[in-house]
Amino acid sequence: MEQVNHTSSTSFVLAGFALAGTLQPLAFTGALLMYLLTLVGNVLVVALVRADAGLATPMYFFISVLSFLELGYVSTTAPTLLGTLLQGGRAVPASACFAQLYVFHSLGMTECYLLSVMALDRYLAICWPLRYHALMSPRLRRGLAGATWAAGFLAALVPAGLTASLPFCLREVAHYFCDLAPLMRLACVDTGWHGRVHGAVIGVATGCNFVLILGLYGGILRAVLKLPSAASRAKAFSTCSSHMTVVALFYASAFTVYVGSPGSRPENSDKCIALVYALLTPFLNPIIYTLRNKEVKEAVKRVCGRIRALPKRP
Template identity: 35%
Template sequence: MCGGNQSEVTEFLLLGFKGLNKYKLLLFIILFFSYLVILTGNLLIIALVSTKDHLNIPMFFFLKHLALADVLISTTIIPMMLDAIVLEEKRVSVSGCMVQLYFFCIFGFVQCFLIAVMSYDRYLAICSPMYYNSMMHPRLCLQMVLGSWLLILLISFEMFLFLQLEFCGQNGIDHFFCDIGPLVKLATSDTCLLVLVDFIMCILVVFIPFALIIISYICIFFTIMTLPSVSGRKKAFSTCSSHLATVCTYYGTILMIYVVPLDDNLLNMNKFMSLLYIVVTPMMNPIIYSLRNPEIRRALQQIVRKFRDSN
């Protein structure tokens, strides 16, 4: 219970991008069209992989679910962010804030696991091509994807601890969404157990997958270096370059935001860095894979041809 003259917080005030009011129209337009690109690009990837037989391979099966996670995490954050930009601040109930945080964690952690699964797929394709088809069979691919989505069971315990927090007096969140750090900072009850559980969760669902990705790419690098021809090395590297670009973009921003401590004076920097994995990475993934992958390009060309012929 809140003591003294402090009242219990029933809603939070998302302050958004304070200090950028004169640029809010430009910021709104950029983010709005970025969201449209995210939806269009990722939904197109999902449709292509689901309908084109020649894309029915493990890598694209994982890519389809990564595209779905990209759409969901962006949809969880961006519409409320746009609302906050227009209103200059956004009021959200405590329960609504917790729901947003819950889904943000689910889709973010699912992305970590899917990116790790995709790196394992590239490892087998390059380092053990003889056994690739026998090991990456459809049943195993489905099990790995379902395992990634079932992270909801792990996250539920941490969210239960969040629901036990008390918030009294101050309710302003200097961010554009309900992130873990600002909520813990606002809490007036003991957060030691929550911080410990969050640290363990980060190790399990962020750093262990990242370590597996690093190990996979070390093995891939040494395997590629043993190939006798330059053309063979280029071809092998091209098969994992799109995924490597996704790894660098996603994990690079995650590590900078949640591992490197930022001073309170650099909160705006933290916000803009958050935009990298909430907006930029989901927007760039379809572009990276469609431009660098001949199978995706061929499927897009088939659709364009059919559209032209129908007209």
């Protein structure tokens, strides 16, 4: 790795993935296709929820907020992934690197909070069905959505600010984007204290939200088991299955990367695991929430019918 004195007046080099020969263009094509499909899928979800009155419910409101978040989340890292696959090692200014670090973690922690709010929405819908729409009013759902963004962007100030204040003696980042652990490995000083602070802040954001989600689903499970018929129980579980799948994907990969000391894992493992929560999960979310959803399919038919009914220009 190349030695430098400080990063304030220089840049970092994103090492990306070392792929041989024909694998590199194949990986680039696959990543580009997945990125474009992710953008299209999430934009369609947002547009569909806004266009169809049948989806004007709290659940679909939060799904559209999640899709909007995923557009920014995937766009924070996918361009640098594509750049490293196309050009190999890619230099980025230190300021841009720290900005990417902050935005990525802000959106990641926002998603943690948003997944908890979505679990709360399902809890109220199943456990308090008669009061659900009164409790989850438009004003409350907008307030909850705004609070998740505010909490995520405030919480990310701590790890991003501490990392940016470190003196760096190396500049080659063993990753395809600027993340905490790869940057901390380049510091000239012991980062043990910084790692503990990062773990505490991220641990509170992820751990507390995960415990809250588990608690809410515990209440949902008790309520569902009391339902009189198997059909009603199956319907209640079906409204939660998509959210539980997204939670499992997001938290499994996030805990693997961010729980524990950055030095306790192989250097190249983080960037492989990051592909799951930074690229694969945003790609799968629109599919998970819409593939077997009858309400979404019916909404698509209604919107397409309205489009076909529009008067054609001569």
